[in-house]
Amino acid sequence: MTATIESGDRRTLWGAAIAIALAGNFTTAPLWCQPSPVIASFTASPAVVNPGVVTELLWSVNNASTIAIDQSVGDVTGTTSIYVAPVQTTTYTLTANAGATSVTKQVTVTVVDTPPPVFGDGRTFYVSPSGSDSNDGFSSASPWQTVAKVNGAALLPGDTVLFQRGGQWYESLTAPASGVAGNPISFADYGTGAKPKFWGSNVLTNYLFAPAGNGLYTYPISTPVTAALVNHTFFLTSPTGNAADLVNSWSYSGTTLTISSPNSDPRVNGYVYTAVVRQDAIFSNFMNHLVFRNLVVDETAAANQGYGIRIQNSTDVLVDSCEAYRAGKHHIASINSTQFVGTNLYAAWAMPGQSRVGASSIDPSVSAYVAFGDNTVSLPNQTSVWRNCVWDHPIDPQNPLNYYAFFTHGSNITSVLLDNMSSLAANLTINNSDNPSAQITVKGGLIQNARLEAYGESTLVDGILITGPNGSLRMGVIWRPTVTRARQSHSPPATRFASAPSFWTPARRNPMYV
Numbered sequence: 274m275t276a277t278i279e280s281g282d283r284r285t286l287w288g289a290a291i292a293i294a295l296a297g298n299f300t301t302a303p304l305w306c307q308p309s310p311v312i313a314s315f316t317a318s319p320a321v322v323n324p325g326v327v328t329e330l331l332w333s334v335n336n337a338s339t340i341a342i343d344q345s346v347g348d349v350t351g352t353t354s355i356y357v358a359p360v361q362t363t364t365y366t367l368t369a370n371a372g373a374t375s376v377t378k379q380v381t382v383t384v385v386d387t388p389p390p391v392f393g394d395g396r397t398f399y400v401s402p403s404g405s406d407s408n409d410g411f412s413s414a415s416p417w418q419t420v421a422k423v424n425g426a427a428l429l430p431g432d433t434v435l436f437q438r439g440g441q442w443y444e445s446l447t448a449p450a451s452g453v454a455g456n457p458i459s460f461a462d463y464g465t466g467a468k469p470k471f472w473g474s475n476v477l478t479n480y481l482f483a484p485a486g487n488g489l490y491t492y493p494i495s496t497p498v499t500a501a502l503v504n505h506t507f508f509l510t511s512p513t514g515n516a517a518d519l520v521n522s523w524s525y526s527g528t529t530l531t532i533s534s535p536n537s538d539p540r541v542n543g544y545v546y547t548a549v550v551r552q553d554a555i556f557s558n559f560m561n562h563l564v565f566r567n568l569v570v571d572e573t574a575a576a577n578q579g580y581g582i583r584i585q586n587s588t589d590v591l592v593d594s595c596e597a598y599r600a601g602k603h604h605i606a607s608i609n610s611t612q613f614v615g616t617n618l619y620a621a622w623a624m625p626g627q628s629r630v631g632a633s634s635i636d637p638s639v640s641a642y643v644a645f646g647d648n649t650v651s652l653p654n655q656t657s658v659w660r661n662c663v664w665d666h667p668i669d670p671q672n673p674l675n676y677y678a679f680f681t682h683g684s685n686i687t688s689v690l691l692d693n694m695s696s697l698a699a700n701l702t703i704n705n706s707d708n709p710s711a712q713i714t715v716k717g718g719l720i721q722n723a724r725l726e727a728y729g730e731s732t733l734v735d736g737i738l739i740t741g742p743n744g745s746l747r748m749g750v751i752w753r754p755t756v757t758r759a760r761q762s763h764s765p766p767a768t769r770f771a772s773a774p775s776f777w778t779p780a781r782r783n784p785m786y787v
Contacts, residue, residue: 274762278741280520305465312378313335315330315365315367316330317381320380321382321385324697325618326663327663328359329356332367333353336371338370338372340369351508356695369781376766387617390566390591391458391553393430396418397696398432398433399419401437405418419444420471421444424449430458431457431458434458434463438469442470446460447564460565461565471554471571472572474550476546479544482539490534490540493530494525496550498530499574500523505547507624509523509625515531552578562589566593568595576601577628579598582597582606583612591614592615592616596621604620608646609645609652614657615658615659616658619661623669625672641677642659644679644686645682645785649685650696653687654687656688661692664676678701682704686707688713689713690714695721703726709731713764716736720738721744722743724739734770
Protein backbone atom coordinates (compact mmCIF):
# COMPACT_ATOMS: atom_id res chain seq x y z
CA MET A 274 0.00 0.00 0.00
CA THR A 275 1.26 3.46 -0.87
CA ALA A 276 0.18 7.04 -0.26
CA THR A 277 0.46 9.76 -2.89
CA ILE A 278 0.55 13.52 -2.51
CA GLU A 279 -1.29 15.08 -5.42
CA SER A 280 -0.32 18.51 -6.66
CA GLY A 281 -3.61 19.95 -5.47
CA ASP A 282 -3.76 18.12 -2.16
CA ARG A 283 -4.42 20.50 0.74
CA ARG A 284 -2.84 18.23 3.33
CA THR A 285 0.25 19.58 4.98
CA LEU A 286 3.53 17.79 4.55
CA TRP A 287 3.30 16.68 8.19
CA GLY A 288 -0.13 15.25 7.57
CA ALA A 289 1.22 13.50 4.51
CA ALA A 290 4.02 12.01 6.54
CA ILE A 291 1.49 10.69 9.06
CA ALA A 292 -0.59 9.24 6.26
CA ILE A 293 2.40 7.47 4.81
CA ALA A 294 3.42 6.12 8.19
CA LEU A 295 -0.09 4.82 8.86
CA ALA A 296 -0.03 3.19 5.47
CA GLY A 297 2.93 1.14 6.73
CA ASN A 298 5.37 2.50 4.19
CA PHE A 299 8.20 2.95 6.77
CA THR A 300 8.86 2.58 10.46
CA THR A 301 11.36 5.38 11.07
CA ALA A 302 11.22 9.09 10.44
CA PRO A 303 12.08 10.09 6.88
CA LEU A 304 15.47 11.68 6.41
CA TRP A 305 13.98 15.05 5.58
CA CYS A 306 12.40 15.36 9.03
CA GLN A 307 14.92 13.45 11.18
CA PRO A 308 16.77 15.76 13.58
CA SER A 309 20.49 16.07 13.04
CA PRO A 310 22.75 14.72 15.79
CA VAL A 311 24.26 17.31 18.10
CA ILE A 312 27.40 16.89 20.20
CA ALA A 313 26.93 19.33 23.05
CA SER A 314 30.24 18.47 24.69
CA PHE A 315 33.18 16.07 24.55
CA THR A 316 35.82 16.41 27.25
CA ALA A 317 38.55 14.51 29.09
CA SER A 318 39.05 14.56 32.84
CA PRO A 319 41.88 14.99 33.51
CA ALA A 320 43.21 16.29 30.18
CA VAL A 321 46.86 15.77 31.20
CA VAL A 322 48.05 12.42 32.59
CA ASN A 323 51.20 10.41 33.20
CA PRO A 324 51.78 6.98 31.65
CA GLY A 325 49.86 4.29 33.48
CA VAL A 326 47.09 6.66 34.57
CA VAL A 327 43.55 6.64 33.17
CA THR A 328 41.43 9.57 32.12
CA GLU A 329 37.67 9.71 31.68
CA LEU A 330 36.17 10.75 28.36
CA LEU A 331 32.74 12.34 28.86
CA TRP A 332 30.21 13.47 26.29
CA SER A 333 26.71 14.82 25.87
CA VAL A 334 25.02 13.93 22.58
CA ASN A 335 21.47 14.48 21.34
CA ASN A 336 19.47 12.96 18.44
CA ALA A 337 22.10 10.29 17.63
CA SER A 338 21.30 6.71 16.73
CA THR A 339 24.91 5.55 17.15
CA ILE A 340 27.98 7.01 18.85
CA ALA A 341 31.57 5.81 18.42
CA ILE A 342 35.08 6.87 19.42
CA ASP A 343 38.23 6.06 17.47
CA GLN A 344 41.63 4.98 18.89
CA SER A 345 40.30 1.42 19.40
CA VAL A 346 37.58 2.57 21.80
CA GLY A 347 34.71 1.58 19.48
CA ASP A 348 30.96 1.84 19.87
CA VAL A 349 29.77 3.78 22.94
CA THR A 350 26.10 4.14 22.05
CA GLY A 351 23.90 4.45 25.11
CA THR A 352 26.70 5.63 27.40
CA THR A 353 28.02 9.03 28.39
CA SER A 354 31.56 8.26 29.54
CA ILE A 355 34.39 5.75 29.37
CA TYR A 356 37.87 5.49 30.88
CA VAL A 357 40.90 5.26 28.59
CA ALA A 358 44.65 5.10 29.15
CA PRO A 359 46.70 6.66 26.34
CA VAL A 360 50.45 6.01 26.43
CA GLN A 361 51.25 9.09 24.36
CA THR A 362 49.49 12.35 23.61
CA THR A 363 46.35 11.27 21.76
CA THR A 364 43.44 13.00 20.04
CA TYR A 365 40.12 11.17 20.35
CA THR A 366 37.36 11.75 17.80
CA LEU A 367 33.76 11.15 18.80
CA THR A 368 31.35 10.53 15.91
CA ALA A 369 27.57 10.78 16.33
CA ASN A 370 25.34 9.42 13.57
CA ALA A 371 21.68 9.81 12.70
CA GLY A 372 20.64 8.38 9.39
CA ALA A 373 22.94 9.74 6.70
CA THR A 374 24.10 12.61 8.90
CA SER A 375 27.15 12.45 11.14
CA VAL A 376 28.96 15.00 13.26
CA THR A 377 32.30 14.81 15.05
CA LYS A 378 34.06 16.45 17.94
CA GLN A 379 37.61 15.96 19.21
CA VAL A 380 39.44 16.11 22.50
CA THR A 381 43.17 15.73 23.12
CA VAL A 382 44.69 14.00 26.13
CA THR A 383 48.28 15.04 26.80
CA VAL A 384 50.62 12.40 28.25
CA VAL A 385 53.59 13.73 30.18
CA ASP A 386 56.50 11.53 31.23
CA THR A 387 57.26 11.25 34.90
CA PRO A 388 60.67 12.43 36.12
CA PRO A 389 63.28 9.71 35.63
CA PRO A 390 64.44 7.68 38.60
CA VAL A 391 67.95 8.03 39.94
CA PHE A 392 70.37 6.11 37.75
CA GLY A 393 73.82 4.98 38.79
CA ASP A 394 77.01 7.07 38.73
CA GLY A 395 79.00 4.83 36.40
CA ARG A 396 79.59 4.79 32.66
CA THR A 397 76.92 5.45 30.02
CA PHE A 398 76.63 3.35 26.85
CA TYR A 399 74.51 4.13 23.80
CA VAL A 400 72.79 1.66 21.46
CA SER A 401 71.29 2.51 18.06
CA PRO A 402 70.09 0.39 15.11
CA SER A 403 72.46 2.47 12.97
CA GLY A 404 75.45 1.89 15.26
CA SER A 405 78.17 -0.73 15.21
CA ASP A 406 79.22 -3.25 17.82
CA SER A 407 82.81 -2.33 17.02
CA ASN A 408 82.21 1.16 18.44
CA ASP A 409 83.06 1.94 22.04
CA GLY A 410 79.41 2.87 22.75
CA PHE A 411 80.39 5.80 24.95
CA SER A 412 78.45 8.46 23.00
CA SER A 413 75.46 8.81 20.70
CA ALA A 414 77.98 9.44 17.91
CA SER A 415 79.59 6.01 18.41
CA PRO A 416 76.82 3.71 19.65
CA TRP A 417 76.67 -0.05 19.76
CA GLN A 418 74.16 -1.68 17.45
CA THR A 419 72.78 -4.92 18.86
CA VAL A 420 71.15 -6.09 22.04
CA ALA A 421 73.48 -9.08 21.94
CA LYS A 422 76.36 -6.67 22.50
CA VAL A 423 74.62 -5.37 25.62
CA ASN A 424 73.81 -8.85 26.88
CA GLY A 425 77.46 -9.80 26.67
CA ALA A 426 78.89 -6.58 28.07
CA ALA A 427 80.89 -6.51 31.30
CA LEU A 428 78.68 -3.94 32.98
CA LEU A 429 79.57 -2.61 36.41
CA PRO A 430 77.42 -1.19 39.23
CA GLY A 431 76.28 2.31 38.31
CA ASP A 432 76.50 1.77 34.53
CA THR A 433 73.63 2.94 32.30
CA VAL A 434 72.72 1.61 28.85
CA LEU A 435 70.58 3.92 26.71
CA PHE A 436 68.67 2.69 23.65
CA GLN A 437 67.78 5.17 20.92
CA ARG A 438 64.16 6.22 20.76
CA GLY A 439 62.56 5.15 17.51
CA GLY A 440 64.82 2.09 17.45
CA GLN A 441 63.51 -1.45 17.15
CA TRP A 442 65.35 -4.66 17.95
CA TYR A 443 64.33 -8.21 17.16
CA GLU A 444 66.24 -9.49 20.16
CA SER A 445 65.66 -10.01 23.89
CA LEU A 446 67.37 -7.84 26.46
CA THR A 447 68.83 -9.91 29.30
CA ALA A 448 70.53 -8.11 32.17
CA PRO A 449 74.15 -9.36 32.17
CA ALA A 450 75.17 -8.17 35.63
CA SER A 451 73.94 -6.75 38.93
CA GLY A 452 74.27 -3.30 40.40
CA VAL A 453 74.55 -2.65 44.10
CA ALA A 454 72.14 -1.02 46.52
CA GLY A 455 71.99 2.70 45.75
CA ASN A 456 73.98 2.29 42.53
CA PRO A 457 71.94 0.23 40.05
CA ILE A 458 72.64 -0.83 36.49
CA SER A 459 70.06 0.96 34.37
CA PHE A 460 68.55 0.39 30.93
CA ALA A 461 66.69 3.37 29.49
CA ASP A 462 66.26 5.60 26.43
CA TYR A 463 67.72 8.62 24.69
CA GLY A 464 66.69 10.88 21.82
CA THR A 465 63.19 11.65 20.56
CA GLY A 466 60.35 9.66 19.06
CA ALA A 467 58.76 6.39 20.10
CA LYS A 468 60.19 4.45 23.00
CA PRO A 469 62.77 1.76 22.10
CA LYS A 470 61.00 -1.51 21.26
CA PHE A 471 62.08 -5.13 21.64
CA TRP A 472 60.19 -7.65 19.52
CA GLY A 473 59.60 -11.28 20.35
CA SER A 474 58.60 -11.92 16.75
CA ASN A 475 60.29 -11.99 13.38
CA VAL A 476 58.80 -10.46 10.24
CA LEU A 477 58.04 -13.07 7.59
CA THR A 478 58.79 -12.65 3.89
CA ASN A 479 55.48 -12.69 2.03
CA TYR A 480 56.58 -14.47 -1.14
CA LEU A 481 57.87 -17.44 0.85
CA PHE A 482 54.33 -18.48 1.76
CA ALA A 483 53.17 -21.47 -0.28
CA PRO A 484 49.51 -22.36 -0.94
CA ALA A 485 48.46 -25.69 0.55
CA GLY A 486 44.82 -25.73 -0.53
CA ASN A 487 41.55 -24.86 1.21
CA GLY A 488 42.79 -21.41 2.17
CA LEU A 489 45.89 -22.74 3.94
CA TYR A 490 49.41 -21.41 3.42
CA THR A 491 52.67 -22.81 4.73
CA TYR A 492 55.90 -21.05 5.62
CA PRO A 493 59.32 -22.64 6.26
CA ILE A 494 60.78 -21.59 9.61
CA SER A 495 63.15 -23.67 11.71
CA THR A 496 62.76 -21.74 14.98
CA PRO A 497 59.71 -22.98 16.92
CA VAL A 498 56.76 -20.60 16.56
CA THR A 499 54.51 -19.89 19.55
CA ALA A 500 52.04 -17.48 17.90
CA ALA A 501 51.38 -15.88 14.52
CA LEU A 502 49.98 -12.47 13.63
CA VAL A 503 48.89 -10.47 10.59
CA ASN A 504 49.25 -6.70 10.76
CA HIS A 505 49.99 -7.25 14.47
CA THR A 506 46.61 -8.91 15.05
CA PHE A 507 46.69 -12.46 16.36
CA PHE A 508 45.64 -15.44 14.30
CA LEU A 509 43.35 -17.63 16.37
CA THR A 510 44.81 -20.57 18.27
CA SER A 511 43.69 -23.89 16.83
CA PRO A 512 42.47 -26.10 19.68
CA THR A 513 43.58 -29.19 17.78
CA GLY A 514 46.99 -27.81 16.86
CA ASN A 515 46.01 -27.89 13.20
CA ALA A 516 45.17 -24.69 11.34
CA ALA A 517 43.02 -26.69 8.92
CA ASP A 518 40.45 -27.16 11.70
CA LEU A 519 39.77 -23.48 12.40
CA VAL A 520 39.43 -20.60 9.95
CA ASN A 521 41.90 -17.76 10.54
CA SER A 522 44.05 -19.82 12.89
CA TRP A 523 47.70 -20.92 12.87
CA SER A 524 49.67 -24.03 13.73
CA TYR A 525 53.30 -25.13 13.77
CA SER A 526 54.77 -28.57 13.18
CA GLY A 527 58.32 -29.65 12.49
CA THR A 528 59.78 -26.65 10.69
CA THR A 529 56.57 -25.42 9.08
CA LEU A 530 54.20 -22.66 10.06
CA THR A 531 50.68 -23.01 8.66
CA ILE A 532 48.10 -20.24 8.58
CA SER A 533 44.47 -20.32 7.58
CA SER A 534 43.76 -17.31 5.37
CA PRO A 535 40.89 -18.21 3.03
CA ASN A 536 40.04 -14.64 2.09
CA SER A 537 43.48 -13.17 1.46
CA ASP A 538 46.64 -14.45 -0.21
CA PRO A 539 49.62 -13.57 2.01
CA ARG A 540 51.97 -13.65 -0.98
CA VAL A 541 50.40 -10.62 -2.64
CA ASN A 542 48.17 -8.76 -0.17
CA GLY A 543 50.95 -6.57 1.23
CA TYR A 544 50.11 -7.37 4.85
CA VAL A 545 52.76 -7.72 7.55
CA TYR A 546 53.04 -11.27 8.89
CA THR A 547 55.01 -12.00 12.05
CA ALA A 548 55.86 -15.19 13.93
CA VAL A 549 56.61 -15.17 17.65
CA VAL A 550 59.93 -16.93 18.28
CA ARG A 551 61.20 -15.25 21.50
CA GLN A 552 59.80 -14.84 24.98
CA ASP A 553 60.94 -12.67 27.88
CA ALA A 554 61.89 -9.71 25.70
CA ILE A 555 63.20 -8.02 28.85
CA PHE A 556 64.60 -10.49 31.37
CA SER A 557 66.41 -10.45 34.68
CA ASN A 558 67.37 -13.75 36.29
CA PHE A 559 69.41 -13.78 39.52
CA MET A 560 70.41 -10.17 38.84
CA ASN A 561 69.85 -7.45 41.41
CA HIS A 562 69.64 -3.67 41.77
CA LEU A 563 68.43 -2.86 38.25
CA VAL A 564 66.35 -0.16 36.56
CA PHE A 565 64.39 -0.54 33.31
CA ARG A 566 62.88 2.73 32.10
CA ASN A 567 60.85 3.79 29.00
CA LEU A 568 61.19 0.48 27.12
CA VAL A 569 58.57 -1.42 25.10
CA VAL A 570 58.16 -5.14 24.40
CA ASP A 571 55.81 -6.62 21.83
CA GLU A 572 54.66 -9.98 20.46
CA THR A 573 56.13 -12.45 22.94
CA ALA A 574 53.01 -14.63 23.23
CA ALA A 575 53.16 -18.36 23.95
CA ALA A 576 50.68 -20.80 25.47
CA ASN A 577 51.11 -20.89 29.26
CA GLN A 578 54.33 -18.86 28.97
CA GLY A 579 55.28 -16.00 26.66
CA TYR A 580 56.05 -13.28 29.18
CA GLY A 581 56.88 -9.79 27.96
CA ILE A 582 58.94 -8.47 30.89
CA ARG A 583 60.06 -11.13 33.36
CA ILE A 584 61.88 -10.29 36.58
CA GLN A 585 62.86 -13.57 38.22
CA ASN A 586 64.98 -14.55 41.22
CA SER A 587 65.99 -10.91 41.58
CA THR A 588 66.16 -8.26 44.29
CA ASP A 589 65.54 -4.51 44.05
CA VAL A 590 64.40 -4.12 40.43
CA LEU A 591 62.49 -1.08 39.19
CA VAL A 592 60.46 -1.30 35.97
CA ASP A 593 59.32 2.22 35.20
CA SER A 594 57.18 3.66 32.37
CA CYS A 595 57.47 0.49 30.29
CA GLU A 596 54.87 -1.04 27.98
CA ALA A 597 54.08 -4.65 27.07
CA TYR A 598 51.85 -5.71 24.19
CA ARG A 599 50.55 -9.03 22.87
CA ALA A 600 52.19 -11.29 25.43
CA GLY A 601 51.10 -14.74 26.59
CA LYS A 602 50.31 -15.86 30.12
CA HIS A 603 51.67 -12.64 31.65
CA HIS A 604 52.77 -9.33 30.21
CA ILE A 605 54.86 -8.15 33.17
CA ALA A 606 55.86 -10.49 35.97
CA SER A 607 57.68 -10.55 39.29
CA ILE A 608 58.62 -14.21 39.83
CA ASN A 609 60.40 -15.31 42.99
CA SER A 610 61.71 -11.78 43.43
CA THR A 611 61.69 -9.25 46.23
CA GLN A 612 61.71 -5.46 46.44
CA PHE A 613 60.21 -5.35 42.96
CA VAL A 614 58.66 -2.02 41.98
CA GLY A 615 56.62 -1.47 38.82
CA THR A 616 55.50 2.10 38.14
CA ASN A 617 53.58 3.78 35.32
CA LEU A 618 53.18 0.55 33.37
CA TYR A 619 50.87 -0.23 30.47
CA ALA A 620 49.93 -3.69 29.19
CA ALA A 621 47.54 -4.43 26.33
CA TRP A 622 46.09 -7.05 23.97
CA ALA A 623 45.44 -10.65 24.93
CA MET A 624 46.55 -13.81 23.14
CA PRO A 625 43.65 -15.86 21.71
CA GLY A 626 42.87 -18.98 23.70
CA GLN A 627 45.36 -18.22 26.46
CA SER A 628 42.59 -17.75 29.02
CA ARG A 629 41.75 -21.44 28.62
CA VAL A 630 45.30 -22.71 29.08
CA GLY A 631 45.54 -22.69 32.88
CA ALA A 632 44.17 -25.00 35.51
CA SER A 633 40.57 -24.30 34.52
CA SER A 634 38.52 -22.18 32.15
CA ILE A 635 38.36 -19.49 34.84
CA ASP A 636 42.01 -19.68 35.84
CA PRO A 637 42.87 -16.19 37.15
CA SER A 638 46.59 -16.90 37.00
CA VAL A 639 46.41 -15.90 33.33
CA SER A 640 46.84 -12.18 33.91
CA ALA A 641 48.58 -9.09 32.60
CA TYR A 642 50.51 -8.56 35.84
CA VAL A 643 51.57 -11.24 38.33
CA ALA A 644 53.45 -11.55 41.59
CA PHE A 645 54.43 -15.14 42.32
CA GLY A 646 56.77 -16.53 44.94
CA ASP A 647 57.39 -20.08 46.13
CA ASN A 648 60.09 -21.81 48.16
CA THR A 649 62.28 -22.86 45.23
CA VAL A 650 64.67 -19.95 45.86
CA SER A 651 66.15 -18.54 49.04
CA LEU A 652 64.10 -15.35 49.06
CA PRO A 653 61.64 -15.98 51.87
CA ASN A 654 60.20 -12.46 52.06
CA GLN A 655 59.10 -11.55 48.57
CA THR A 656 57.55 -8.12 48.14
CA SER A 657 56.26 -6.12 45.21
CA VAL A 658 54.76 -2.69 44.62
CA TRP A 659 52.66 -1.91 41.53
CA ARG A 660 51.90 1.79 41.16
CA ASN A 661 49.97 3.43 38.30
CA CYS A 662 49.56 0.34 36.14
CA VAL A 663 46.96 -0.21 33.39
CA TRP A 664 45.62 -3.35 31.71
CA ASP A 665 43.87 -2.51 28.45
CA HIS A 666 42.16 -4.51 25.68
CA PRO A 667 41.89 -7.67 27.81
CA ILE A 668 39.30 -9.50 25.75
CA ASP A 669 40.31 -12.95 24.60
CA PRO A 670 39.30 -12.69 20.93
CA GLN A 671 38.65 -16.44 20.79
CA ASN A 672 36.87 -17.23 24.06
CA PRO A 673 34.26 -15.32 26.09
CA LEU A 674 36.64 -14.84 29.01
CA ASN A 675 38.78 -11.79 29.60
CA TYR A 676 42.32 -12.02 30.87
CA TYR A 677 42.69 -10.94 34.48
CA ALA A 678 44.51 -7.71 35.25
CA PHE A 679 46.48 -8.96 38.24
CA PHE A 680 47.02 -12.16 40.19
CA THR A 681 49.22 -12.97 43.16
CA HIS A 682 50.00 -16.39 44.57
CA GLY A 683 52.76 -18.39 46.21
CA SER A 684 53.81 -19.27 49.77
CA ASN A 685 56.78 -16.85 49.86
CA ILE A 686 54.80 -13.74 48.96
CA THR A 687 54.76 -11.55 52.07
CA SER A 688 53.61 -8.14 50.80
CA VAL A 689 51.92 -6.81 47.68
CA LEU A 690 50.73 -3.24 47.16
CA LEU A 691 48.53 -2.26 44.23
CA ASP A 692 48.48 1.52 44.21
CA ASN A 693 46.17 3.02 41.59
CA MET A 694 46.01 -0.03 39.31
CA SER A 695 43.43 0.33 36.53
CA SER A 696 41.76 -2.58 34.77
CA LEU A 697 39.75 -1.67 31.69
CA ALA A 698 37.21 -4.51 31.37
CA ALA A 699 39.12 -7.29 33.15
CA ASN A 700 38.82 -8.85 36.61
CA LEU A 701 41.46 -8.09 39.22
CA THR A 702 42.32 -10.75 41.81
CA ILE A 703 44.08 -10.49 45.15
CA ASN A 704 44.86 -13.70 46.97
CA ASN A 705 47.00 -14.77 49.89
CA SER A 706 45.55 -18.24 50.40
CA ASP A 707 49.04 -19.72 49.98
CA ASN A 708 50.39 -17.54 52.81
CA PRO A 709 47.61 -16.17 55.06
CA SER A 710 50.05 -13.87 56.84
CA ALA A 711 50.92 -12.02 53.64
CA GLN A 712 49.66 -8.44 53.54
CA ILE A 713 47.83 -7.63 50.30
CA THR A 714 46.76 -4.00 49.88
CA VAL A 715 44.74 -2.38 47.10
CA LYS A 716 44.79 1.39 47.29
CA GLY A 717 42.78 3.46 44.84
CA GLY A 718 42.53 2.49 41.21
CA LEU A 719 39.76 1.51 38.82
CA ILE A 720 37.98 -1.59 37.57
CA GLN A 721 35.83 -0.74 34.55
CA ASN A 722 33.02 -3.14 33.75
CA ALA A 723 34.58 -6.10 35.57
CA ARG A 724 35.03 -7.69 38.98
CA LEU A 725 37.31 -7.36 41.99
CA GLU A 726 38.03 -10.79 43.52
CA ALA A 727 39.50 -11.14 47.00
CA TYR A 728 40.54 -14.46 48.50
CA GLY A 729 42.45 -15.26 51.67
CA GLU A 730 43.10 -13.19 54.78
CA SER A 731 44.76 -9.92 55.90
CA THR A 732 43.66 -8.12 52.76
CA LEU A 733 42.91 -4.40 52.65
CA VAL A 734 41.00 -2.79 49.80
CA ASP A 735 40.68 0.96 50.11
CA GLY A 736 39.32 3.42 47.58
CA ILE A 737 39.08 1.49 44.31
CA LEU A 738 36.32 2.50 41.88
CA ILE A 739 34.30 -0.33 40.30
CA THR A 740 32.09 0.91 37.50
CA GLY A 741 30.11 -0.31 34.50
CA PRO A 742 27.13 -2.69 34.11
CA ASN A 743 29.30 -5.73 34.88
CA GLY A 744 31.17 -4.20 37.79
CA SER A 745 31.01 -6.38 40.91
CA LEU A 746 32.84 -7.65 43.99
CA ARG A 747 33.52 -11.30 44.74
CA MET A 748 34.91 -12.50 48.07
CA GLY A 749 36.17 -15.96 49.05
CA VAL A 750 34.92 -17.92 52.04
CA ILE A 751 38.06 -17.43 54.17
CA TRP A 752 37.92 -13.67 53.85
CA ARG A 753 37.52 -13.15 57.64
CA PRO A 754 40.02 -10.38 58.45
CA THR A 755 39.71 -8.68 55.09
CA VAL A 756 38.52 -5.09 55.31
CA THR A 757 37.06 -2.95 52.57
CA ARG A 758 35.71 0.55 52.49
CA ALA A 759 32.84 0.58 50.01
CA ARG A 760 30.91 3.55 48.72
CA GLN A 761 28.23 3.39 46.07
CA SER A 762 26.29 6.21 44.54
CA HIS A 763 23.41 7.31 46.82
CA SER A 764 24.53 4.95 49.59
CA PRO A 765 26.25 5.50 52.97
CA PRO A 766 29.84 6.69 52.57
CA ALA A 767 31.47 3.65 54.16
CA THR A 768 30.56 0.03 54.73
CA ARG A 769 32.74 -2.50 56.53
CA PHE A 770 32.63 -6.14 55.47
CA ALA A 771 33.84 -8.55 58.17
CA SER A 772 32.99 -11.75 56.36
CA ALA A 773 31.10 -12.96 53.34
CA PRO A 774 29.84 -16.22 51.89
CA SER A 775 31.90 -17.93 49.22
CA PHE A 776 31.71 -16.18 45.85
CA TRP A 777 29.39 -13.47 47.05
CA THR A 778 28.69 -11.23 44.05
CA PRO A 779 26.42 -8.21 44.52
CA ALA A 780 24.79 -6.67 41.49
CA ARG A 781 26.28 -3.24 40.82
CA ARG A 782 24.77 -0.98 38.21
CA ASN A 783 26.17 2.32 39.48
CA PRO A 784 29.76 3.29 40.18
CA MET A 785 30.98 1.65 43.37
CA TYR A 786 33.94 2.69 45.46
CA VAL A 787 35.68 0.03 47.52
